[in-house]
Amino acid sequence: MQGASPYQNKPYLAVAPMLDWTDRHCRYFHRCFTKQTVLYTEMVTTGAILFGKQDFLEYNPEEQPVILQLGGSDPGAMAECTAIAAERGYNEVNINVGCPSDRVQNGSFGACLMAEPETVAACVKAMRAAADIRVSVKTRLGIDEHDSDEFLQAFIEPVMAAGCEYFTLHARTAWLKGLSPKQNREVPPLQYDRVYRMKERYPNLHITINGGIKTMADIEHHLQFVDGVMIGREAYQNPELLGQFDGLFDPNHQPVASEQVIAQMIPYIEQHIKKGGRAWHVLRHMLGLFNGQPGAKRWRQILSQRGPQAVSVNDLFAEALAEVQVARDKFHQFMREQTTYGAE
CATH class of the missing domain: 1.20.120 (Four Helix Bundle (Hemerythrin (Met), subunit A))
Incomplete structure (x- = not known):
């Protein structure tokens, strides 16, 4: 395994992967505010990595720890991209099982994969075999009318059995029909209690909570129930918030101006x-x-x-x-x- 694990930090804080936002320039900017917080790339598809003319894996060394979020559903392609990511110095690849956009659904990945846990499990297994690298999953609580703990457990358990120990749960259901991606970030109600229950049910998993978290008080509250907190839009729209994060690791930390x-x-x-x-x-x-x-x-x-x-x-x-x-x-x-x- 390359490098130290960001999960050794207690607590675990991260800035969410956000399409068109968290590119390498954004991540370098965010790293100026916080040294401890884990950063994620935008979602990059397997096709872009394998066949694209642009270097979608470029990052600045200062960004580390940085995690590649990968979009795809073919185990072979996911494994090949994981091997490339490991060669490029990434320590972890995160599978996108949360994006609800039509474009992503048409590519047979994102939130629609919640209905195919065995496919995700096959991807995890192939990826872990391809490189000595952590594999994690970011997902919603459910899709469409499938909005129950039982449905979420039926997704988590095969993926866990394939060797995935790290899950980020966006505390909303995704509606694949009838809501835009923007509406999917706002309309489905937040259900933090369900994320807490997953940590209670699977205490050996590292579970990070995501969705609607905006303040240090919010972060400190959630950390009483889960292992980590992921901040999304608030980190982008109010980047000075990131300057407070390292204070959770060092009480003497002074936020950078x-x-x-x-x-x-x-x-x-x-x-x-x-x-x-x-x-x-x-x-x-x-x-x-x-x-x-x-x-x-x-x-x-x-x-x-x-x-x-x-x-x-x-x-x-x-x-x-x-x-x-x-x-x-x-x-x-x-x-x-x-x-x-x-x-x-």
């Missing part, structure tokens, strides 16, 4: 530009900085307006940070005036 992260990102972005990339490839992942704080709107506006054409970022960041500071000063002045007025 966003200004420090921006300073770290400047040479990374400039190097990306020198290699022929666009600044916007990276900047788009940084729009959530200062979320909920004075100046956040101006930060987003300046990056969105100037970022797509930017050929350098020093001046762009300087202008955006100056606007943030102006907004902060105005807010603090307003609060001082309110305090003075209230004391009269």
